[in-house]
Amino acid sequence: MSLFYDSTITIDTQILQFEKEESKHLAKVLRKKEGDTVLFTNGFGLEWKGRIIELSINKSKAEKIDFIQHQIPEHRIHLAIAPTKNNNRMEWLIEKLTELGVASITPLLCNHSERKEVKRERYEKIAIAAIKQSHQFFLPLIHPIITIEEYLNQNYYPLFIAHCQKGNKSLLLQQSTNHDQVALLIGPEGDFSPNEIKMALSKGAIPVSLGPQRFRTETAGFVACHTVFLAHLQKTHS
Amino acid sequence: MSLFYDSTITIDTQILQFEKEESKHLAKVLRKKEGDTVLFTNGFGLEWKGRIIELSINKSKAEKIDFIQHQIPEHRIHLAIAPTKNNNRMEWLIEKLTELGVASITPLLCNHSERKEVKRERYEKIAIAAIKQSHQFFLPLIHPIITIEEYLNQNYYPLFIAHCQKGNKSLLLQQSTNHDQVALLIGPEGDFSPNEIKMALSKGAIPVSLGPQRFRTETAGFVACHTVFLAHLQKTHS
Numbered sequence: 063m064s065l066f067y068d069s070t071i072t073i074d075t076q077i078l079q080f081e082k083e084e085s086k087h088l089a090k091v092l093r094k095k096e097g098d099t100v101l102f103t104n105g106f107g108l109e110w111k112g113r114i115i116e117l118s119i120n121k122s123k124a125e126k127i128d129f130i131q132h133q134i135p136e137h138r139i140h141l142a143i144a145p146t147k148n149n150n151r152m153e154w155l156i157e158k159l160t161e162l163g164v165a166s167i168t169p170l171l172c173n174h175s176e177r178k179e180v181k182r183e184r185y186e187k188i189a190i191a192a193i194k195q196s197h198q199f200f201l202p203l204i205h206p207i208i209t210i211e212e213y214l215n216q217n218y219y220p221l222f223i224a225h226c227q228k229g230n231k232s233l234l235l236q237q238s239t240n241h242d243q244v245a246l247l248i249g250p251e252g253d254f255s256p257n258e259i260k261m262a263l264s265k266g267a268i269p270v271s272l273g274p275q276r277f278r279t280e281t282a283g284f285v286a287c288h289t290v291f292l293a294h295l296q297k298t299h300s
Numbered sequence: 301m302s303l304f305y306d307s308t309i310t311i312d313t314q315i316l317q318f319e320k321e322e323s324k325h326l327a328k329v330l331r332k333k334e335g336d337t338v339l340f341t342n343g344f345g346l347e348w349k350g351r352i353i354e355l356s357i358n359k360s361k362a363e364k365i366d367f368i369q370h371q372i373p374e375h376r377i378h379l380a381i382a383p384t385k386n387n388n389r390m391e392w393l394i395e396k397l398t399e400l401g402v403a404s405i406t407p408l409l410c411n412h413s414e415r416k417e418v419k420r421e422r423y424e425k426i427a428i429a430a431i432k433q434s435h436q437f438f439l440p441l442i443h444p445i446i447t448i449e450e451y452l453n454q455n456y457y458p459l460f461i462a463h464c465q466k467g468n469k470s471l472l473l474q475q476s477t478n479h480d481q482v483a484l485l486i487g488p489e490g491d492f493s494p495n496e497i498k499m500a501l502s503k504g505a506i507p508v509s510l511g512p513q514r515f516r517t518e519t520a521g522f523v524a525c526h527t528v529f530l531a532h533l534q535k536t537h538s
Contacts, residue, residue: 275436
């Protein structure tokens with residue numbers, strides 16, 4: 063069943079009035095009829111099931127049949143990443159991280175950043191489309207862009223930094239298994255500056271390797287999150 | 301140092317004449333001069349280092365200084381995947397698989413395929429750009445599109461199928477560690493047909509899970525290859 067999104071729904075919503083765009087989609091694309099069921103989420107774990115009681119291209123309504131409030135997953139991945147120069151690559155990353163189920167994304171301003179501004183609303187739209195597509199009930203939190211210094215001062219989680227400088231690094235896969243929440247730092251195309259790496263390490267960040275490849279920034283972001291996800295999956299299955 | 305690509309270079313190449321496009325890139329973008337060194341690969345593991353002896357926008361030459369013939373990696377991943385309807389998504393996948401170092405990609409024709417033709421030359425161009433960018437010396441082999449039946453009849457490697465039907469499946473991460481070469485089957489958006497799954501299983505394919513998420517086809521393709529890569533990385537580091 064198709065999943066729709068409405069940020070305003072709560073467990074108390076009895077009657078839901080759809081936006082114009084969703085009314086049209088239900089009526090024209092999905093050819094739903096009055097009496098059919100629809101599934102909505104608010105992106106905060108709510109799965110709201112309703113029955114269509116009014117349906118036209120402009121305005122439609124459903125009444126609640128049932129709901130499930132999903133628990134926030136214990137295992138949560140937070141990615142802080144310098145946005146790529148090419149915005150398409152960043153938008154691709156937002157989609158893929160959402161499919162994976164990443165909890166939050168923080169665009170980082172670094173010394174070598176090629177992009178200093180991001181369109182958060184656009185990123186949120188992409189994430190909403192992706193939760194609908196991949197049938198997820200949690201929307202990743204997309205934070206405003208901040209400097210790496212600000213980020214380091216406000217991060218609460220065990221932090222891993224995948225920088226490209228030489229030095230002792232362990233595999234992220236082997237490092238990330240013992241934490242419920244994990245934060246990952248991925249730098250811009252020109253890597254973090256030596257100063258930024260020093261600052262991160264002084265704040266307790268653990269330097270890690272993603273493997274021998276030379277990944278693009280957005281690839282490294284996805285690969286890092288997928289690695290942490292797999293480490294957790296492996297642990298829960300062993 | 302920037303890496304260039306020329307499929308015709310061998311270990312015996314003494315003098316290399318560049319294509320017009322590369323001459324221009326060397327002279328105008330990289331501002332190279334006569335006497336500077338350049339690095340080329342043929343995509344078959346050759347790392348050819350030369351000194352520029354003639355440089356103009358139209359025509360340039362380098363003479364060999366040194367070369368390394370890299371060994372074909374023992375661990376090789378082969379992906380067979382139904383191409384996505386949206387060609388951009390497929391092109392993105394080709395780039396990402398190349399960054400990861402996948403050995404071969406076979407576009408599959410399945411019962412539910414939304415795309416029945418692919419532009420191999422375009423895919424190869426993307427893969428060439430990606431090996432240059434990620435500094436790799438092996439170009440993935442991109443095969444012509446074939447039916448899943450033909451594929452199953454000619455595949456030599458331990459085969460894992462990530463279908464979406466219910467049933468007993470183990471985690472790909474735990475399954476894929478004991479093989480040097482691994483082949484992966486990823487279906488179209490509407491999944492493999494029951495008949496295709498039956499056919500694959502009868503040929504010895506092992507059904508596997510990539511995790512609880514509902515991935516898009518191209519995401520599943522990348523996630524599957526990255527999982528096998530990580531399983532191998534973990535094994536070689538333990």
